[in-house]
Amino acid sequence: MAEVDYCIGIDPGPRSHGVVVVKPDYSTIEGMDLSTDELYATLQRLSVFSKVEVSCEWIQSYGMKVGKEVFETVFQIGRIYQSCPMRLIPRLDVKLHICGQARAKDANIRQALIDRFGPPGTKKNPGRTYGMRAHLWQALAVAVTAREILKTDHEWSPE
Secondary structure, eight states, X not given: OOOOXXXXXXXXXXXXXXXXXXXXXXXXXXXXXXXXXXXXHHHHHHHHXXXXXXXXXXXXXXXXXXXXXXXXHHHHHHHHHTTSOOEEEEHHHHHHHHHSSTTOOHHHHHHHHHHHHOOOBOSSSBOTTTTOOTHHHHHHHHHHHHHHSOOOTTOBXXX
């Protein structure tokens, strides 16, 4: 694996994104919610000053009808993709890597990450994942998956 200063995982949304920045050895884990414009600026700034590995959850079709929010999220992923090179990793790959099964839900992914990195802790005694909530757990799972697996057949690439 290439040497990098930071690994960034993104759980995209139609209006805001869960973003987790981690050191490659997972010694530091920091999560934040950012708008697309904030994320775009942050990625451009980080890529100038640091070697970063960016990964974003990619949406795949499973034959089900989808609503407006899914299309808005895909549009936002495209905007984010313009800011810097990144891997687009399908949720299926994240589930398989983190939990070992395709049927894993958000709660299973969260628990697997807590088992791995320890409990979030409290304000007085914070753990490595202190402050993680909602889609930040999914962003952390994306960063961990991207860091630990080579490209799969499921990943999307414009090439």
